[in-house]
Amino acid sequence: xxxxxxxxxxxxxxxxxxxxxxxxxxxxxxVYSEVDKHAPHVQIADESINLGDPxxxxxxxxxxxxxxxxxKVHAEAIHPGYGFLAENPDFAKACxxxxxTFIGPTPEVIRLMGDKIEAKKTxxxxxxxxxxxxxxxxxxxxxxxxxGKKIGFPLLVKATAGGGxxxxxxxxxxxxxxxxxxxxxxxxxxxxxxxxVFLEQYIDKPRHIEFQILADHHGTVIHLxxxxxxxxxxxxxxxxxxxxxxxxxxxREKMGKAAIAAATAVGYTNAGTIEFMxxxxxxxxxxxxxxxxQVEHPITEATTGIDLVKWQLRIASGQELTLKQxxxxxxxxxxxxxxxxxxxxxxxxxxxxxxxxxxxxxxxxIRNDTGVETxxxxxxxxxxxxxxxxxxxxxxxxxxxxxxxxxxxxxxxxVTTNISFLKKVLDHPxxxxxxxxxxxxxxxxxxxxITKEGLPLDALIALAVYDSLHTQRQEIVRYKEADPxxxxxxxxxxxxxx
Amino acid sequence: xxxxxxxxxxxxxxxxxxxxITVERRDNQFFIxxxxxxxxxxxxxxxxxxxxxxxxDRIIKSIITQGEEDKFVFIDGSIFKVKRIELTGRKKTEKRxxxxxxxxxxxVVSCKVKEGSLIKKDDVILIIEAMKMEYLxxxxxxxxxxxxxxxxxxxxxxxQLTAEIQKQEE
Numbered sequence: 001x002x003x004x005x006x007x008x009x010x011x012x013x014x015x016x017x018x019x020x021x022x023x024x025x026x027x028x029x030x031v032y033s034e035v036d037k038h039a040p041h042v043q044i045a046d047e048s049i050n051l052g053d054p055x056x057x058x059x060x061x062x063x064x065x066x067x068x069x070x071x072k073v074h075a076e077a078i079h080p081g082y083g084f085l086a087e088n089p090d091f092a093k094a095c096x097x098x099x100x101t102f103i104g105p106t107p108e109v110i111r112l113m114g115d116k117i118e119a120k121k122t123x124x125x126x127x128x129x130x131x132x133x134x135x136x137x138x139x140x141x142x143x144x145x146x147x148g149k150k151i152g153f154p155l156l157v158k159a160t161a162g163g164g165x166x167x168x169x170x171x172x173x174x175x176x177x178x179x180x181x182x183x184x185x186x187x188x189x190x191x192x193x194x195x196x197v198f199l200e201q202y203i204d205k206p207r208h209i210e211f212q213i214l215a216d217h218h219g220t221v222i223h224l225x226x227x228x229x230x231x232x233x234x235x236x237x238x239x240x241x242x243x244x245x246x247x248x249x250x251x252r253e254k255m256g257k258a259a260i261a262a263a264t265a266v267g268y269t270n271a272g273t274i275e276f277m278x279x280x281x282x283x284x285x286x287x288x289x290x291x292x293x294q295v296e297h298p299i300t301e302a303t304t305g306i307d308l309v310k311w312q313l314r315i316a317s318g319q320e321l322t323l324k325q326x327x328x329x330x331x332x333x334x335x336x337x338x339x340x341x342x343x344x345x346x347x348x349x350x351x352x353x354x355x356x357x358x359x360x361x362x363x364x365x366i367r368n369d370t371g372v373e374t375x376x377x378x379x380x381x382x383x384x385x386x387x388x389x390x391x392x393x394x395x396x397x398x399x400x401x402x403x404x405x406x407x408x409x410x411x412x413x414x415v416t417t418n419i420s421f422l423k424k425v426l427d428h429p430x431x432x433x434x435x436x437x438x439x440x441x442x443x444x445x446x447x448x449x450i451t452k453e454g455l456p457l458d459a460l461i462a463l464a465v466y467d468s469l470h471t472q473r474q475e476i477v478r479y480k481e482a483d484p485x486x487x488x489x490x491x492x493x494x495x496x497x498x
Numbered sequence: 499x500x501x502x503x504x505x506x507x508x509x510x511x512x513x514x515x516x517x518x519i520t521v522e523r524r525d526n527q528f529f530i531x532x533x534x535x536x537x538x539x540x541x542x543x544x545x546x547x548x549x550x551x552x553x554x555d556r557i558i559k560s561i562i563t564q565g566e567e568d569k570f571v572f573i574d575g576s577i578f579k580v581k582r583i584e585l586t587g588r589k590k591t592e593k594r595x596x597x598x599x600x601x602x603x604x605x606v607v608s609c610k611v612k613e614g615s616l617i618k619k620d621d622v623i624l625i626i627e628a629m630k631m632e633y634l635x636x637x638x639x640x641x642x643x644x645x646x647x648x649x650x651x652x653x654x655x656x657x658q659l660t661a662e663i664q665k666q667e668e
Contacts, residue, residue: 183625186607187632349602350628356563356570357547380603380628408575413563420576455512457532459571459578462549462560463510464521464530465541467582470564471506 001317002026002076002101007045008066008091009081011371012387013293014041017079020309022046029073031066033059035379040371047073054381060084063091067098077101077316079309083383086292087114103316105269105291112266113289116160117198123286126265128258131277131285133200141181147199148177154202157181159188159195165235166191170202205280205437208232208287209244211259212300213272214311216321221263223256224300224308225330230436231425233348238418238441239425240296240336242303245396245434246282255284262286271297271312277438295388298367299334302392333399334392337407337422341384344421345449350384351416353377359411365392366406378415386412396434400426421448511581598635598660604628606652611643611661624648624660640666 005021006029007014018028018041030045033054042048049069051059059065061084070078078095080086080103089111095102104110113119117135124130133155134147148155148171157180159167167188169180181197189195212224228244229237243252259274266289273290297308306323315321341351355376360368370387378384391406393399407423425431428444437443505522522529530537539558541551551558561572571578607625611617617637623646624635641663648654648661 179622183632186625187627190607190627346601347633349633353565356565357561357572359561411561411572411577413561413570413572413577414565416579417577423575454515455510455517455578455580456573456576458553458558459560459573459580460510460517460519460532461530461537461539461553462551462558462562462571462573463569463580464506464508464519464532465528465539465549465551466543466547466560466562466569467508468504468506468521468523468528469543471504 001319002313004029004073004075005077005079005103005313006031006049006066006070006073006075007041007079007081008060008085009079009083010036010039010041010060010382011385012369013081013083013295013371015044015371016369017081017309018045020307020313021079024310024313026313029070029075031060031069033381035377035381039376040373049073054379056084056381060382063088063094066091067094067100070095070100071098075100077103077313079103079312080292082290082292082295087290089114101316103270103312105272106267109266109268110291113291114161116158116162116288119288120286122266123262123289126261128262128265128286129284131200131203131287133198135198137196139196141178144181144197144199145177148181149174151199151201156200156202157184157197158200159184159192159197161192161194161196162188165232167197168235203277203279203285206230206277206439207244207246207436208237208275208438209247209255209278209284210273210275210290210294211256212294212297212308213259213263213268213274214308214315214321214323215263215268215270215272216315217269217318218320220321221260221268222321222323222325222328223259224304224306224328226252226255227294227296227299228436229296230438231431231440232438233344233441235438237296238338238340239422240299241396241399242299242334243330245436246278248282251282251284258284258286262289270315271308295338295385296336298369298388298390299336299392302334302365302367302390303330303332304328305331332392332394333396334390335399335403335426336388336390337403337426338385338418339387339389339410339412339422340418341378341386341415342418343416344418344445348418350380351378352380353415355386355412356414357411358413360387361389361406361409363402363406365402367391386417397432400432421445424448509583511583512578516583598623598638598663600624600626600633600635600654600656600658600660602626602628602633603656604633604654606648606650606654607632608650609646609648611646613643613646615643616666617641617643617663623663626654635660637663639663642666 004027007017021028028045030042030048032042035054085091089107092102092107120130154172157169167184169184171177171180185195207230209226209228215221227242229240231239262274273294275287276284278284342348358374367390372386391402393402508519510517520531528539539551539553547562549560563570569580604626607627610622619639621637622634626633644662644664646661
C-alpha cells in the first residue's frame with residue numbers, strides 16, 4: 001500500500017479522500033490555490049502545497065505544477081477526485097511517465113471513454129444497446145444540420161469531450177438547430193478545449209440510471225448496483241437515490257451484466273460508472289462511462305457497506321478485489337442531495353459570498369460530505385457545490401422523510417442555496433411516488449420561486465429582536481431623524497423619551 | 499424612557515416587498531409593532547446569531563447572520579434573505595423592465611444584435627459565460643435595438659444593462 005498520496009482536488013471530495021487515506025495509515029498531501037488556503041481540505045491534510053493563482057488552469061488544472069510538486073514531496077500516488085483532472089488522459093499519462101501511480105484507469109481507457117463517439121462505438125461492439133445518432137468526424141455546420149434533420153426532432157446536441165451538461169443542447173425543432181449547434185460548440189470549446197459535438201435521438205420520459213463498477217488489475221469486474229440520478233437541473237444531477245424505484249430484479253440483472261460487459265470490453269480498472277438512460281418502456285441504452293469516482297458514490301456506500309475510495313486505493317496499489325459479485329448485497333434505501341450555492345428561483349444562478357454560518361444536521365444514518373465551513377468564502381472560480389447530504393433508511397419513504405428532516409436542520413447562511421428547493425422536490429407527490437424523469441424539474445418546478453409567500457411573521461419578529469439587540473444608540477437617533485414624517489413618531493408608546 | 503428602553507424603526511426589504519417594523523426593548527422584553535399589531539416577546543441570544551424568542555406559549559427559534567449587505571434568517575427549516583433599508587429620500591426599488599440586465603457577472607461570448615436592427619420577442623441579444631455555463635439575454639418584447647452596451651470578450655457585472663430596446667407599437 002502507498003505511504004503517501006497527493007489529492008489533486010479541493011472541496012468535499014478532497015476531504016473525503018483524505019479521510020479514507022488517513023484511516024488506512026496513508027500520509028496525505030493537499031494542494032490548494034490562493035483562495036483556498038484556509039479551506040477544510042487543506043486543514044485536514046498532513047501536508048499541503050500552495051499552487052498559487054486561483055484560476056483553475058494555473059492551479060487545480062495545472063498538470064506540470066501538480067506533478068512537479070508530487071515528485072518534490074515524494075507522493076507515490078495521486079488521487080484526482082472528480083472534475084478537474086480526473087478524466088484527463090494527459091494527466092494520467094504524465095503521472096505514469098514520472099513514476100507516480102494515477103488512482104484510476106489507464107490513460108488509454110480514459111481517452112477512449114472521454115471521446116463519447118468512440119466510446120459508444122466500442123461499447124456497441126460489446127452488445128450493449130446505444131442510442132441512435134450521428135457520431136461522425138465531419139463537424140462542419142451543413143453536415144451536422146443535415147444529419148440532425150435525418151435523426152429528427154427532438155434531438156440532443158452533446159459535446160464529444162463533454163460531461164456535466166456543459167456543451168449540451170436539446171433541439172425541439174429544426175429552426176433551433178443551427179443556433180444550438182453553434183452555442184454547444186462554443187461552450188464545449190471553452191469548457192474542454194474541443195468543440196466537436198455529436199447528435200442523438202432524444203429519448204422520451206428518460207430516466208438516468210447508472211451502475212457502479214469496481215475492477216482490479218487481475219481480471220475481476222463487479223458491479224455494486226444502480227443509482228438513479230434523474231433529478232437534474234441544467235443537465236446536472238441534484239438528487240440521487242438507490243435502489244431506483246423502477247428497478248426490477250430482472251432489469252437489474254440485465255443492466256448489471258451490460259455494465260460489466262462494457263467495463264470488460266475496454267479493459268477497465270479501478271472504480272467507474274456506466275451511465276444508462278432508460279425510456280418509458282424500461283428499454284435501456286448506454287450513454288457514457290465515467291472513468292472516476294462519482295459525486296454520488298456515498299449512496300452506494302450507504303446501502304452496500306463498501307468504502308469505494310478505500311477500494312480505489314487498494315486496487316491502484318495492485319491488490320486483488322476480494323469482493324465477489326455474489327457477496328454484494330444492498331440493504332434499505334439511500335438518498336443524496338447536492339447542496340449548491342445557487343438560486344433556484346433565478347435560473348439556478350451561482351451565488352457568491354461568505355458563509356456567515358454553517359451548521360449541519362446530525363443523526364442516525366445522516367452523512368455530511370463537506371468542503372466548507374463557517375467564514376468560508378464561496379468564490380466564482382470553482383463549481384458552486386458546497387456539500388453533499390446523504391441519508392439512508394429501511395425504505396424509500398423513510399429515506400425521503402429523513403432527508404426532509406435533515407434539510408430542515410441544514411443551516412448555511414450567507415449565500416443563497418438550493419436547500420428549500422430540494423425539500424420541495426422531495427416532498428412533491430410525483431417524486432414520492434417515484435414518477436420521475438430527467439425532465440422532472442422542468443415539468444414541475446419551471447417557475448418556482450423561493451419565497452412566493454413572503455416573510456413569515458416569526459421571521460419578522462426574530463429580525464426585530466436581532467436588530468434591537470444589535471443596534472447602537474446613535475444609530476437609533478439616525479433612523480429616527482431619517483424619517484421625521486414616519487407615523488411611528490406619533491405613536492405614543494413608541495416615542496423616544498427625549 | 500428613564501429605564502433606557504430603546505426604540506428602533508426598521509424597514510426590511512424582502513423579495514421587493516418592504517415591511518415596516520418598530521421594536522422597543524426593555525432588558526429581555528421586546529415590544530414589536532407590525533401591520534398595526536403589537537407583539538410582546540421575551541427573547542435572548544443564546545450564542546451569536548442564535549435567538550430563542552418566547553411569544554405567548556410559543557418558542558420561536560431562529561439563527562440570523564449579518565452579511566455585508568444582506569441578513570440571512572434561518573427559521574423553521576427555511577432561509578430568507580432580507581435587506582434592512584432606509585426609505586427616506588429614496589424611491590422604492592425600481593422595477594426593472596424586461597430582463598435586459600445581466601443576471602450574473604461574467605464574460606460576454608457574443609452580442610447577437612446590431613443597433614438599429616429589428617428583433618422579435620425571445621430573440622437572443624447577448625450570450626454571457628460564467629462558471630463555464632452560458633446565460634442568454636433574450637428580448638422581452640418585439641422592438642428595435644436602440645443601444646447595445648457590450649461586445650465580445652467584455653466583462654459584464656451582475657445587474658448591468660445589456661441593451662436598450664425600443665418597444666414596437668402594435
